[in-house]
Amino acid sequence: MVEPVESDPSLLVVVLDVNPSAWARSPLALDKALQQIVIFINAYLALNPENKLVVIGASKRKCLLLYPSDSTVDAAQDIQVYEQFRLVDVKVLSGVQAMMSQVTVDNINSLDERQSPMSRALSMALCHIHRINEDQTGKIWSRILVLSAGEDAPREYISLMNSIFAAQKMSVLVDICKACGQKDSVFLQQAADITGGNYLKVNSAADESLLQTLMFTCLADHYTRSVINAPGSALIDF
Amino acid sequence: MAHQLGSEEEFKTTIADYLESLPAQFSQRVFSSPAACLAIFRLISTVGKQLIMSMLYLDTSLRLQDVCQWARTDSQRMVRGKIHQLRKLQLVTEDHGNVSLNPVFRAQLRNALTGGGDFSSFGTPFKGGGRDTRITKAQLARYADVKWEAMLRFMVGRQDGSGESVVQPPAESVRSILRTAKLMEDGENGMAITNSGFQFLLQDTQSQVWTVLLQYLRQAEMQQMDVVEVLNFLFQLVSLQLGRAYSAEPLTTIQRRMLGELRDFGLVLQDDQRPMCFYATHLVTMLSSSSSTENSDKSDTKGSKALSASPQGELAASSSQGYIILETNCRIYAYTDSPLQIAILGLFVHLVSRFSNLVTGALTRDSVRQALSQGITADQIITFLTANAHPQMQSHVPVLPVTVTDQIRLWEQERNRLHPTQAHFYKDFAQKQDFDRVLRYAQDIGVVLWASIEKRQLVVTRQGHVKIVELVNSQRAASSATTSS
Numbered sequence: 001m002v003e004p005v006e007s008d009p010s011l012l013v014v015v016l017d018v019n020p021s022a023w024a025r026s027p028l029a030l031d032k033a034l035q036q037i038v039i040f041i042n043a044y045l046a047l048n049p050e051n052k053l054v055v056i057g058a059s060k061r062k063c064l065l066l067y068p069s070d071s072t073v074d075a076a077q078d079i080q081v082y083e084q085f086r087l088v089d090v091k092v093l094s095g096v097q098a099m100m101s102q103v104t105v106d107n108i109n110s111l112d113e114r115q116s117p118m119s120r121a122l123s124m125a126l127c128h129i130h131r132i133n134e135d136q137t138g139k140i141w142s143r144i145l146v147l148s149a150g151e152d153a154p155r156e157y158i159s160l161m162n163s164i165f166a167a168q169k170m171s172v173l174v175d176i177c178k179a180c181g182q183k184d185s186v187f188l189q190q191a192a193d194i195t196g197g198n199y200l201k202v203n204s205a206a207d208e209s210l211l212q213t214l215m216f217t218c219l220a221d222h223y224t225r226s227v228i229n230a231p232g233s234a235l236i237d238f
Numbered sequence: 239m240a241h242q243l244g245s246e247e248e249f250k251t252t253i254a255d256y257l258e259s260l261p262a263q264f265s266q267r268v269f270s271s272p273a274a275c276l277a278i279f280r281l282i283s284t285v286g287k288q289l290i291m292s293m294l295y296l297d298t299s300l301r302l303q304d305v306c307q308w309a310r311t312d313s314q315r316m317v318r319g320k321i322h323q324l325r326k327l328q329l330v331t332e333d334h335g336n337v338s339l340n341p342v343f344r345a346q347l348r349n350a351l352t353g354g355g356d357f358s359s360f361g362t363p364f365k366g367g368g369r370d371t372r373i374t375k376a377q378l379a380r381y382a383d384v385k386w387e388a389m390l391r392f393m394v395g396r397q398d399g400s401g402e403s404v405v406q407p408p409a410e411s412v413r414s415i416l417r418t419a420k421l422m423e424d425g426e427n428g429m430a431i432t433n434s435g436f437q438f439l440l441q442d443t444q445s446q447v448w449t450v451l452l453q454y455l456r457q458a459e460m461q462q463m464d465v466v467e468v469l470n471f472l473f474q475l476v477s478l479q480l481g482r483a484y485s486a487e488p489l490t491t492i493q494r495r496m497l498g499e500l501r502d503f504g505l506v507l508q509d510d511q512r513p514m515c516f517y518a519t520h521l522v523t524m525l526s527s528s529s530s531t532e533n534s535d536k537s538d539t540k541g542s543k544a545l546s547a548s549p550q551g552e553l554a555a556s557s558s559q560g561y562i563i564l565e566t567n568c569r570i571y572a573y574t575d576s577p578l579q580i581a582i583l584g585l586f587v588h589l590v591s592r593f594s595n596l597v598t599g600a601l602t603r604d605s606v607r608q609a610l611s612q613g614i615t616a617d618q619i620i621t622f623l624t625a626n627a628h629p630q631m632q633s634h635v636p637v638l639p640v641t642v643t644d645q646i647r648l649w650e651q652e653r654n655r656l657h658p659t660q661a662h663f664y665k666d667f668a669q670k671q672d673f674d675r676v677l678r679y680a681q682d683i684g685v686v687l688w689a690s691i692e693k694r695q696l697v698v699t700r701q702g703h704v705k706i707v708e709l710v711n712s713q714r715a716a717s718s719a720t721t722s723s
Contacts, residue, residue, distance in 0.1 A: 006284050042351045043294075046276060047287055082276065082350060083479045212295045224288045227313040 004141055004223035009050035011132055011142040013125040014041065016066075016092075018059045018099045019116045022150035027203060028179045028210060030149075034096060036211040037147060041092070042085040043219060052140070054128045055092050057099050058121035065124070066095035116150030118188065119159040122174075126166055141222040143173035143197065145214075149180050152187045164191045173197040173225075175218045179210070250281045252452055256465070258326045265328045267466050269343045272350035277473035279347060282327070285320045290329065290339065294347060299338035373517055375481045378507055382519035385504025386443070387578050393422060393431050393439060394581040409502040419453040433613025439582050440614065440622040447521050450503060454496075467492045475505070476525050478518035486514045560627045566639040568601040573628070585609050586619055601642065606649050616650035661687050662703040664696040679709055 014037070017023075023030040045051055055067040067088055122144070129142045144167065167174055175197040176188040184201070192199035198217045202210050220228060257265065257278070268274055279287065292308075293300065302321070309317035321337065324330040329340050389408050393416070407413065413429065416422045421435040438446060451472060458468045471493040478484060486494055486508075497516060501508050507517045561579070563571040570587050573596055574580065580597055583589065586609035589599035609619065624637050631637055667673035673694045680686045685702025689695070698706060 039351050043291055046279060046351065047284070047291075049280070082273075082353075082477060085351070085353070215295060216292045219291050220288050221284070224284055227285055227310060227316065228288060228308050229310055 010221040011052045013054045015121045015146045017148040026149040026179045067091045115153035122163040274473040275346040276350040299336040382504040411499040480523045572597045667694045
């Protein structure tokens with residue numbers, strides 16, 4: 001087993017759950033959560049200039065690659081923020097906005113709508129990770145961060161477990177950040193446990209609590225996690 | 239002692255040492271711009287970065303013990319060491335067992351991440367009329383390459399010794415940096431290259447630029463310039479975008495002078511007709527992108543250059559395609575016609591023939607030994623060949639044939655076979671116990687180089703000889719005192 005070295009670059013794939021009915025039920029507002037995610041992404045990019053990033057937006061019917069994407073970004077006249085951060089932030093925010101505006105839902109309150117299928121997004125994430133590993137000459141350590149507000153969809157259990165085992169085989173860590181109040185997502189808990197990642201629940205809507213939690217637990221790469229403890233989860237409902 | 243050449247590591251340690259030695263009010267000034275905080279953040283170790291990020295959005299201070307509890311049990315000491323390092327850099331303050339981030343640093347790093355604060359520290363873009371023709375990236379690349387190669391050719395050209403002054407000497411600021419960095423020294427026929435200069439030539443462009451910036455910082459310190467302003471400007475330079483016009487308006491006089499001097503190296507381009515406008519070239523912007531050109535080479539050929547976080551790696555990569563083919567019989571074929579690259583190859587390769595786009599030669603014992611005697615190490619030759627290897631060779635693992643790399647190392651070891659040491663040789667001891675006593679004493683003080691107990695002969699170092707003479711004299715005095723009494 002190759003041990004992580006301090007200066008190895010990382011690859012982070014952020015999977016954002018863009019399901020409006022799920023977010024309507026969450027204690028956290030989507031726009032605030034997005035702002036904090038964007039700051040977290042900037043912090044990740046600041047760690048190491050060689051770090052790579054992929055952002056995927058997952059809604060009920062579609063799974064889109066938000067960054068790096070070919071969509072054009074209009075050049076702002078004044079530079080408000082470090083240019084590298086700005087490109088990423090603008091693409092992610094405009095991508096999520098586009099996805100939300102395309103969602104047309106008949107019955108927004110039905111049980112079916114609250115479920116967000118994650119297996120599609122996870123498979124897409126794993127494909128991107130595999131492709132980047134092929135391109136890269138050195139060793140790169142990959143992990144996935146899932147920000148989810150919806151509930152589990154029972155019919156996708158098998159496909160989800162398949163992607164989890166594939167991630168485990170590729171030694172990809174999967175961190176889960178759940179923003180849906182009281183209910184736990186059993187499948188995603190297993191994902192975090194099997195691959196060695198963290199499972200977090202964000203209940204309070206206090207400013208920047210999501211950001212602080214993410215910075216504290218999910219920012220660390222493989223090497224740092226071997227040095228610094230991660231908060232463990234006590235009970236997993238297998 | 240070999241002068242350890244500037245690379246990213248040395249730059250980091252120098253900046254770290256410098257920040258540690260700053261008094262408190264100066265460090266507040268350095269931390270007052272988001273660009274500086276971001277650059278300093280990137281310089282510290284990975285664990286240190288994690289500690290800072292964990293504390294960044296906590297407004298209260300934490301107990302030191304709690305922070306140490308974050309670490310796993312077998313890494314506790316390492317984490318304590320990192321916290322101590324952060325304290326020395328004045329990023330973390332400790333107060334009665336509570337640690338918290340330096341408030342100025344914390345505020346500005348938050349600004350760097352969220353885009354608030356004084357965003358001009360990342361460079362103010364140039365607004366205004368003037369010429370319509372905007373400088374293109376290709377123009378910038380050409381300008382930078384011409385200036386940088388002129389400096390390198392100046393360094394190599396003098397080595398011929400034939401006195402030909404075909405090479406234009408660069409500006410005085412460049413020459414003074416070369417002189418103070420001990421890359422060249424003043425000789426009879428102008429400036430001559432030193433051993434460190436040879437090593438500098440074989441490094442990749444990024445390390446060379448780091449060396450120049452580091453030397454500039456040292457020179458600023460010696461000239462009593464305000465180092466804080468120089469540092470701030472360096473940090474700002476490293477985070478500029480390629481191909482964008484920046485205004486020199488908000489810069490201070492010292493920083494504007496720096497701009498003029500760095501222009502001679504090809505690091506920035508200043509428009510003559512609009513002196514307030516400057517562009518950063520790829521030599522500077524690639525410092526903040528991926529450190530090895532191999533990564534960017536491979537990903538660029540697949541056309542997916544948008545994947546890495548910095549979009550300006552492509553121009554640097556396209557100008558550093560490999561061109562050397564090395565065969566297992568030590569023959570070299572270099573597909574280049576640039577006189578600079580041919581001159582650098584000529585340092586350690588015996589060049590045989592030259593065509594319009596190709597130079598052939600061989601690595602012979604004499605050519606490599608000549609390079610070794612001038613101070614180049616075998617590792618540097620191997621790294622240089624690997625970094626500039628033709629893409630066809632790079633598909634092999636390892637890139638260079640093992641026979642050739644081993645042979646270069648063997649040639650280097652040949653020079654290390656004999657170590658002369660000044661010593662004294664003792665023989666013809668009259669009695670065995672005399673010899674034993676002297677041998678034991680010499681072994682106790684650790685100066686024995688060789689001893690033969692059967693032949694009663696001993697070789698000791700020069701310093702040891704003095705002590706043994708004292709011992710023998712004192713014993714002779716003691717024994718003559720006993721016999722006489």
